[in-house]
Amino acid sequence: MTDRSSKSTKTLLWLQSGGCGGCSLSLFGAEAPDLLSSFEAANIELLWHPSLSLETGQQVLDLIEAIRSGQQKLDILCLEGSVINGPDGTGAYHLMAGTGGKPMRDIISELAIHASQVVAIGSCAAYGGITAAGENEVEATGLSFDGNKPGGLLGGDYRSDLELPVINIPGCPIHPDWVTETLAHLSSDQMKAQDLDAFGRPLSMAGSLVHHGCSRNEFYEYKASAERLADLGCMMENLGCKGTQAAGDCNSRPWNGSGSCITGGYPCIACTEPGFEEPGHSFAETPKIAGIPVGLPTDMPKAWFVALASLSKAATPKRLSENATAERVIFTHNRVPVGEGSKPDKKPSSPAPLFGIARRKDRS
Amino acid sequence: MSRLIIGPFNRVEGDLEVKLDMKEGRVEEARVVSPLYRGFERILKGKDPQDALVYAPRICGICSVSQSTAAAYALAGLEGVSTPLNGQRASNMILATENIADHLTHFYLFFMPDFTRETYGSEPWYAGIAKRFQAIKGEATQDFLPARAELLHITGILAGKWPHTLAIQPGGTTRSIQANEQARLKSILFTFRRFLERYLFGADLEEISSLSSYEALEAWLAAKGPDHSDFSRFLAISRTLDLAKAGRSCDRFMSYGVYPQGEEQTPLFAQGIVMDEQALPLDSAAIAEDVSHAWMVSDEPRHPSDGQTIPDPGMQDGYSWCKAPRLNGQTMETGALSRQLIDGHPLIRDCVARSGGNVENRVLARLLEVAILVPHMQAWSESLDLGEPFRHHGKGLPDGQSVGLVEAARGSLGHWLSVKNGVIENYQIIAPTTWNFSPRDGQGLPGPLEQALVGAGLREGEVDPVSVQHIVRSYDPCMVCTVH
Numbered sequence: 050m051t052d053r054s055s056k057s058t059k060t061l062l063w064l065q066s067g068g069c070g071g072c073s074l075s076l077f078g079a080e081a082p083d084l085l086s087s088f089e090a091a092n093i094e095l096l097w098h099p100s101l102s103l104e105t106g107q108q109v110l111d112l113i114e115a116i117r118s119g120q121q122k123l124d125i126l127c128l129e130g131s132v133i134n135g136p137d138g139t140g141a142y143h144l145m146a147g148t149g150g151k152p153m154r155d156i157i158s159e160l161a162i163h164a165s166q167v168v169a170i171g172s173c174a175a176y177g178g179i180t181a182a183g184e185n186e187v188e189a190t191g192l193s194f195d196g197n198k199p200g201g202l203l204g205g206d207y208r209s210d211l212e213l214p215v216i217n218i219p220g221c222p223i224h225p226d227w228v229t230e231t232l233a234h235l236s237s238d239q240m241k242a243q244d245l246d247a248f249g250r251p252l253s254m255a256g257s258l259v260h261h262g263c264s265r266n267e268f269y270e271y272k273a274s275a276e277r278l279a280d281l282g283c284m285m286e287n288l289g290c291k292g293t294q295a296a297g298d299c300n301s302r303p304w305n306g307s308g309s310c311i312t313g314g315y316p317c318i319a320c321t322e323p324g325f326e327e328p329g330h331s332f333a334e335t336p337k338i339a340g341i342p343v344g345l346p347t348d349m350p351k352a353w354f355v356a357l358a359s360l361s362k363a364a365t366p367k368r369l370s371e372n373a374t375a376e377r378v379i380f381t382h383n384r385v386p387v388g389e390g391s392k393p394d395k396k397p398s399s400p401a402p403l404f405g406i407a408r409r410k411d412r413s
Numbered sequence: 414m415s416r417l418i419i420g421p422f423n424r425v426e427g428d429l430e431v432k433l434d435m436k437e438g439r440v441e442e443a444r445v446v447s448p449l450y451r452g453f454e455r456i457l458k459g460k461d462p463q464d465a466l467v468y469a470p471r472i473c474g475i476c477s478v479s480q481s482t483a484a485a486y487a488l489a490g491l492e493g494v495s496t497p498l499n500g501q502r503a504s505n506m507i508l509a510t511e512n513i514a515d516h517l518t519h520f521y522l523f524f525m526p527d528f529t530r531e532t533y534g535s536e537p538w539y540a541g542i543a544k545r546f547q548a549i550k551g552e553a554t555q556d557f558l559p560a561r562a563e564l565l566h567i568t569g570i571l572a573g574k575w576p577h578t579l580a581i582q583p584g585g586t587t588r589s590i591q592a593n594e595q596a597r598l599k600s601i602l603f604t605f606r607r608f609l610e611r612y613l614f615g616a617d618l619e620e621i622s623s624l625s626s627y628e629a630l631e632a633w634l635a636a637k638g639p640d641h642s643d644f645s646r647f648l649a650i651s652r653t654l655d656l657a658k659a660g661r662s663c664d665r666f667m668s669y670g671v672y673p674q675g676e677e678q679t680p681l682f683a684q685g686i687v688m689d690e691q692a693l694p695l696d697s698a699a700i701a702e703d704v705s706h707a708w709m710v711s712d713e714p715r716h717p718s719d720g721q722t723i724p725d726p727g728m729q730d731g732y733s734w735c736k737a738p739r740l741n742g743q744t745m746e747t748g749a750l751s752r753q754l755i756d757g758h759p760l761i762r763d764c765v766a767r768s769g770g771n772v773e774n775r776v777l778a779r780l781l782e783v784a785i786l787v788p789h790m791q792a793w794s795e796s797l798d799l800g801e802p803f804r805h806h807g808k809g810l811p812d813g814q815s816v817g818l819v820e821a822a823r824g825s826l827g828h829w830l831s832v833k834n835g836v837i838e839n840y841q842i843i844a845p846t847t848w849n850f851s852p853r854d855g856q857g858l859p860g861p862l863e864q865a866l867v868g869a870g871l872r873e874g875e876v877d878p879v880s881v882q883h884i885v886r887s888y889d890p891c892m893v894c895t896v897h
Contacts, residue, residue, distance in 0.1 A: 066449075067449065068893075069576075070426050070474040070475060070893055071473070071474020071577060073474065075474070075576060077558060078575075079558075080562045085550075085554065095549060099421065099424070100423070100523070101549050103526050103529065103547075103548035105423045105424070106419045139726075141726040142724070142726070143449045146420025147420025147422075148420070149418070183452070183455060183456035183457075187450065187452055189451075222474060278579075278582055278804075279582075279806075304569055305565045305566055305569030305575055307569045308574045309574065310573045310574065312573055313574065313578060313579070313588050314573065314586070314587030315578075315587050318579075331461040332461075332467045333463060333579070377589045
């Protein structure tokens with residue numbers, strides 16, 4: 050057996066404020082290993098988590114007091130959900146239960162001072178997130194960002210005892226691995242500032258774009274576009290997909306076994322990016338100027354993108370243009386309609402609809 | 414009279430505080446406080462109605478699919494689009510997956526650990542229960558978490574991910590699966606069923622779902638013994654602690670009905686209400702939300718189609734962000750117990766006839782529902798016809814009003830939508846825990862949990878009554894949905 054006592058245990062406290070709890074619920078789906086094994090393996094001792102711990106009421110208030118007074122060491126403070134400052138800066142929209150009316154925001158900032166490292170779990174805690182949508186009447190912010198601007202509860206200048214900014218694990222929700230791997234990295238004392246991007250996001254996930262590994266990449270290459278949700282084609286041109294602009298490895302690291310938003314048939318809404326909650330257009334529609342999508346890949350000259358796109362569109366194989374607006378594959382790569390694969394030498398003179406639903410013009 | 418304030422009340426979804434006035438060691442009056450307000454109904458105003466499918470699920474990370482489903486039903490109603498059978502079956506499977514994951518998250522992570530509290534340290538059953546259900550370190554958690562994660566693979570196949578999918582749309586789902594994925598769905602359900610039959614029930618699911626009376630349940634427990642399975646462990650503890658006498662509330666039950674099946678869209682679990690021991694149809698026009706004790710600008714009780722949400726933390730009589738929904742001016746209990754009672758399951762009918770709505774019956778109904786649902790999920794996965802569509806597309810949303818009613822794990826969830834000039838003019842949501850954990854109304858009538866807590870007593874040597882923990886958690890509250 051490995052002697053784990055030789056390594057120092059890291060204590061972790063998990064708090065929730067203006068959010069939905071979905072990051073915790075997603076995290077409980079961690080696999081190979083499960084969440085609790087993953088914490089144990091990383092020498093992380095959970096002081097308290099709202100959904101997992103036995104302690105309730107006064108016992109929790111006592112724990113918070115022990116941290117505040119320095120009796121209890123706190124290595125990692127995780128916040129899930131945004132910081133709520135409203136209305137009018139009072140924080141009254143979230144008073145911590147059992148405290149006789151103390152804003153949760155104040156508890157978070159008091160504990161942050163005592164924590165060796167603060168970690169934002171999910172886009173709400175990182176930037177304000179969905180809770181900051183609309184007019185943001187509840188004055189939701191992140192821990193060290195307010196949308197895409199440095200600020201928030203602890204300020205953009207926050208540096209931990211480890212000389213790190215707030216570590217922002219974004220997502221709505223987070224992928225469980227993003228959290229377990231980041232916390233294990235942190236717990237090993239190996240994490241450095243250069244492991245994070247400009248938004249404090251771990252490069253292990255933010256170093257990729259959601260587009261990387263997209264199962265619809267061939268459609269993207271030829272600009273063979275889906276027209277309606279459920280179609281198989283690329284969702285960038287018409288359906289608002291932001292996979293080419295959003296941080297994340299969602300298409301190379303499956304969700305819930307085998308999924309991702311895109312394999313699920315709906316667009317990436319860039320939930321790992323600040324401000325995703327107010328895109329300025331309907332989520333599943335691509336805003337266009339003169340027929341050209343507004344949100345093109347950020348690091349490519351627009352004129353080149355448009356030129357390449359028109360070229361590739363002109364060269365699109367029929368197989369792709371037909372499949373793009375179908376709900377399941379009509380033609381396989383050898384141009385044989387699905388279902389006729391046993392006769393590979395048969396040359397289809399015109400694409401035959403299968404299942405009676407396949408092609409757009411055949412649909413009502 | 415002394416006052417006890419319990420908070421943060423954890424192992425519930427979201428934030429909760431419970432205020433108790435104690436007299437001679439018993440709860441005399443209870444007030445339930447939802448301390449977090451986020452304002453989703455106001456966020457939704459002025460948005461593209463389709464964007465409700467992005468915002469509404471994010472009200473709640475544990476009932477996310479239920480929120481999607483209610484929003485999709487409301488939009489489909491407005492658009493007049495029907496759902497093909499595949500879409501119906503796939504939607505049902507996604508919702509059932511969430512429902513079952515929630516029921517068992519409640520049982521294993523939220524509810525059972527309370528029996529490992531120190532106050533029970535001298536009970537003869539304590540050691541075994543603590544070993545199995547201890548929070549974080551218990552054996553059951555280690556068995557349950559991987560099973561839950563694998564069950565959620567169903568959402569990876571049918572919905573991209575969980576929580577917060579956009580796969581559930583008006584007219585069906587966005588993911589047409591292939592034969593290999595259908596095979597995988599079946600194997601996931603097979604494996605999950607084995608988990609249930611090995612650990613939770615120690616018996617075939619049909620053996621559990623066919624228990625038809627309280628006596629039959631007693632006989633089953635007597636034959637198996639208390640250490641037979643997690644189900645029998647719960648039943649045995651419940652008997653020794655008399656949990657069938659704890660947490661009785663208004664005994665008026667409501668279900669919107671759920672899991673439409675076939676061309677007729679007949680719900681698997683029926684819609685209706687039960688009051689005064691009579692089964693009656695639901696009249697959703699008789700729903701009104703009262704804000705007299707909420708931190709909301711004062712107003713008459715309003716039907717949600719005409720409802721409004723204007724927060725005001727300075728309201729004198731307010732003590733919660735939760736509004737008080739009433740049906741014909743009366744409190745209603747909602748959840749798995751209501752659902753199975755209204756659907757007429759003989760075991761639940763018998764149990765409620767004997768002891769009403771209480772801690773034991775609420776937990777029993779939840780586990781029973783798991784045993785009923787999994788075989789239906791197996792049938793839905795078998796009946797997916799891979800040559801047929803999963804989604805019908807509508808012709809665009811007109812202006813108008815619509816409603817989406819569904820059952821979340823915790824009970825009746827409704828979305829009331831008004832669209833004007835192509836954008837959302839009003840969006841009102843009443844979630845299950847809004848019903849169960851509502852504050853008092855203008856008549857001074859306490860909410861269902863507030864009624865259920867009255868009379869809860871202290872065990873010897875207790876300051877902080879553990880019975881309150883059991884009663885509160887028996888509802889499996891979701892506080893983030895409650896206020897939204």
